[in-house]
Amino acid sequence: MLSWASPDWIVSTKHAPPIRYGSGPARLTGPDFLQPMLAALIVMTGIALALGAALGYAAFHFKVEGNPIAEQIDALLPQTQCAQCGYPGCKPYAEAVASGEAEINLCTPGGDDGARKLSELLGREFKPRGVTVEKLKTVALIDEQTCIGCTLCIQACPVDAIVGSAKQMHTVVSRICTGCELCLPPCPVDCIALVEEPRTPQNWRWKYPATGLKVVA
Amino acid sequence: MIQRLFRFRGGIEPPPHKQESSAAPIRPAPLPPKLVVPLIQSSRGSARTIVTVGDKVLKGQCIGEPEDAGGTAIHAPTSGTVTEIGRYPMAHPSGLASLAIVLEPDGEERWITPEPLDPAHASREELLLRIQASGIVGMGGAVFPSHIKIGKDAAVETLLINGAECEPWITCDDRLMRERAADIVAGAKILHQLNGARRILIGIEDNKPEAIAAMAAAAQESRSGDKAGVNVEVVPIPTRYPAGGEKQLIRVLTGIEVPAGKIASDFGVQCFNVGTAHAVCRALAHGEAMISRIVTVTGNVERPGNYEVLLGTPVSSLLALCGVRPGTNRTLMGGPMMGFALPSLDAPITKGSNCIIAASPALFPPPPPEQACIRCGTCARACPIGLQPFELYWASRAKRFDDAAGRYHIFDCIECGCCAYVCPAHIPLIDYFRFAKSEIRARDEEHKAADQARARFESRAARLEREKAEKAARLAAKAAETRASLAAGDTALIAAAAQRTQAQAPDNATTTPDPT
Numbered sequence: 001m002l003s004w005a006s007p008d009w010i011v012s013t014k015h016a017p018p019i020r021y022g023s024g025p026a027r028l029t030g031p032d033f034l035q036p037m038l039a040a041l042i043v044m045t046g047i048a049l050a051l052g053a054a055l056g057y058a059a060f061h062f063k064v065e066g067n068p069i070a071e072q073i074d075a076l077l078p079q080t081q082c083a084q085c086g087y088p089g090c091k092p093y094a095e096a097v098a099s100g101e102a103e104i105n106l107c108t109p110g111g112d113d114g115a116r117k118l119s120e121l122l123g124r125e126f127k128p129r130g131v132t133v134e135k136l137k138t139v140a141l142i143d144e145q146t147c148i149g150c151t152l153c154i155q156a157c158p159v160d161a162i163v164g165s166a167k168q169m170h171t172v173v174s175r176i177c178t179g180c181e182l183c184l185p186p187c188p189v190d191c192i193a194l195v196e197e198p199r200t201p202q203n204w205r206w207k208y209p210a211t212g213l214k215v216v217a
Numbered sequence: 218m219i220q221r222l223f224r225f226r227g228g229i230e231p232p233p234h235k236q237e238s239s240a241a242p243i244r245p246a247p248l249p250p251k252l253v254v255p256l257i258q259s260s261r262g263s264a265r266t267i268v269t270v271g272d273k274v275l276k277g278q279c280i281g282e283p284e285d286a287g288g289t290a291i292h293a294p295t296s297g298t299v300t301e302i303g304r305y306p307m308a309h310p311s312g313l314a315s316l317a318i319v320l321e322p323d324g325e326e327r328w329i330t331p332e333p334l335d336p337a338h339a340s341r342e343e344l345l346l347r348i349q350a351s352g353i354v355g356m357g358g359a360v361f362p363s364h365i366k367i368g369k370d371a372a373v374e375t376l377l378i379n380g381a382e383c384e385p386w387i388t389c390d391d392r393l394m395r396e397r398a399a400d401i402v403a404g405a406k407i408l409h410q411l412n413g414a415r416r417i418l419i420g421i422e423d424n425k426p427e428a429i430a431a432m433a434a435a436a437q438e439s440r441s442g443d444k445a446g447v448n449v450e451v452v453p454i455p456t457r458y459p460a461g462g463e464k465q466l467i468r469v470l471t472g473i474e475v476p477a478g479k480i481a482s483d484f485g486v487q488c489f490n491v492g493t494a495h496a497v498c499r500a501l502a503h504g505e506a507m508i509s510r511i512v513t514v515t516g517n518v519e520r521p522g523n524y525e526v527l528l529g530t531p532v533s534s535l536l537a538l539c540g541v542r543p544g545t546n547r548t549l550m551g552g553p554m555m556g557f558a559l560p561s562l563d564a565p566i567t568k569g570s571n572c573i574i575a576a577s578p579a580l581f582p583p584p585p586p587e588q589a590c591i592r593c594g595t596c597a598r599a600c601p602i603g604l605q606p607f608e609l610y611w612a613s614r615a616k617r618f619d620d621a622a623g624r625y626h627i628f629d630c631i632e633c634g635c636c637a638y639v640c641p642a643h644i645p646l647i648d649y650f651r652f653a654k655s656e657i658r659a660r661d662e663e664h665k666a667a668d669q670a671r672a673r674f675e676s677r678a679a680r681l682e683r684e685k686a687e688k689a690a691r692l693a694a695k696a697a698e699t700r701a702s703l704a705a706g707d708t709a710l711i712a713a714a715a716q717r718t719q720a721q722a723p724d725n726a727t728t729t730p731d732p733t
Binding site: 074077078079080081089090091158159160161176178199200201203204205206207208209 | 257307309310311313315645648649651652654655656659662666667668669670671673674675676677678
């Protein structure tokens with residue numbers, strides 16, 4: 001009989017095996033011991049095989065073409081294709097940053113703002129390069145009186161924004177031009193200039209509302 | 218029939234200041250010495266000029282053709298000579314210049330032969346084309362091309378004619394309704410013929426009893442004119458700003474709340490300003506293109522009133538007509554709530570300019586200093602759209618544009634100014650929203666340009682790669698061909714090569730050159 005009065009209901013330790021602390025030689029030996037061991041081995045191997053198969057299937061069927069990190073980096077770059085970073089375009093630079101061989105602050109048009117965004121994306125330390133992007137967008141303009149039709153600028157343009165052919169006048173499609181300046185050095189007659197994009201009521205922006213200074217005294 | 222009215226959320230009741238300019242009848246403004254007609258007069262594209270400098274044009278003659286299906290034509294406001302096609306400062310808060318045709322009037326006002334189009338005997342396509350060719354855009358301020366709106370293939374239940382004119386100081390629609398009610402109703406009927414609505418409702422704020430009476434009389438007359446015709450009804454609505462906003466008026470008159478991102482046509486409603494209806498009538502029944510509009514000139518002037526102004530008239534000459542009083546420190550285009558300060562008084566009157574206000578510190582006291590926002594929520598209660606202006610303010614101020622656009626829906630803001638009007642901290646909220654909107658638009662444009670540049674760079678790289686591969690393949694094929702013919706024992710090639718060598722150097726073809 002169990003009652004609060006007698007302590008009999010508390011499981012007596014008299015007949016129970018002594019509690020073992022720490023590691024010591026196991027009591028169970030021989031086939032009795034092997035059975036749970038085998039079961040565990042089979043289960044663990046099964047799990048390992050199943051997961052391995054799932055991973056293998058995923059690696060084969062859900063393979064991502066290209067480098068997703070490089071694409072994310074490419075999306076943050078200004079796509080000027082100016083090659084000032086030392087790579088032939090924005091995408092090659094993105095790939096170099098993704099593989100860790102390039103610094104994140106080499107992009108001149110992107111400036112410090114761009115480098116900061118890359119550092120946020122990649123978790124790499126931001127290093128200022130002292131370039132601000134508060135520059136108005138510029139586009140190339142060919143002085144058509146001086147142009148001799150040598151096609152060198154056409155070959156240099158990374159976005160095919162220059163129209164013309166040999167010994168014919170060339171002109172820049174300003175809507176497509178990124179202002180990368182790559183057409184300037186090859187020109188033998190220096191007939192290309194970068195001009196600021198004209199401000200029109202369509203691309204004009206409202207200015208940031210001036211916040212009053214607080215009068216302290 | 219008694220029309221049930223609905224309430225829109227929020228809104229304010231500012232002092233109306235209508236009586237200053239509403240008393241005098243519409244007067245024609247005299248010809249200015251030169252007219253500057255901008256090529257961009259619609260929200261959906263500009264016109265392409267079809268005249269050259271030196272051309273003589275007649276009043277109402279088309280001088281700019283629509284550039285695409287969304288554009289509208291522009292016309293010579295008077296007869297005269299085209300003296301220049303150049304860039305002129307526009308009626309825009311930036312004061313930046315854009316392309317315009319400059320016309321020197323000859324003072325004779327010779328009209329081009331008008332070609333009226335009888336709506337009863339014209340097809341829908343003909344009517345739409347005529348509306349586009351007459352340069353008709355929404356005259357309530359948005360300058361949306363009317364032929365696009367009315368040409369939408371939508372089942373329209375209600376045609377709304379907006380005569381609410383809710384913004385303080387402006388009275389041009391009021392005077393138009395008082396004096397030219399018959400034309401407005403006739404225009405509404407033409408619009409009705411185009412969209413096949415079941416009813417026409419003309420909504421007018423109840424602070425314009427004369428306009429309501431005139432319009433009701435015109436509607437009555439049109440009803441008695443054709444018994445089988447559509448029911449035109451004039452509905453006085455409570456005066457509450459911004460009842461004249463398109464979505465607000467639709468809410469008040471039909472109870473329909475047009476959700477964000479949808480347009481009224483999706484819900485069987487189309488809304489046109491009274492000025493637009495009037496212009497449609499003039500264009501079709503009288504063959505007169507849109508070359509003038511009614512402009513309210515008021516504020517700190519000697520003779521406030523409404524003027525019929527030729528498009529392209531400089532604001533300065535209009536102000537001179539009314540006698541600007543001393544103390545005027547800036548000039549507003551549009552009303553005090555939604556208008557903007559004109560940077561230059563040379564800016565011309567365009568199809569969307571409904572009001573010019575000479576502002577003085579006495580009439581429009583400068584706002585008290587801006588204080589910190591404590592998120593009291595007064596602005597949210599006043600917002601007719603149901604936005605949270607204080608959240609928008611914080612997001613815009615911190616330049617968190619993704620939040621402003623995505624979370625707080627800044628592009629649903631109609632910039633009515635109710636929030637700034639009620640703000641106890643006197644924060645110029647609309648300035649912040651306009652700033653954020655233009656930054657977001659610019660950023661989107663930049664992204665588009667970057668995507669385009671990326672695509673072009675990649676396609677160029679692919680092309681170069683392909684050309685290189687093609688060249689290599691060509692050379693390899695050529696080499697293989699030569700090798701094959703040599704292997705086949707074709708000695709002609711070797712003989713030909715030897716001959717060439719001899720022909721080039723006949724002297725030393727057989728002897729090796731002396732190494733010394």
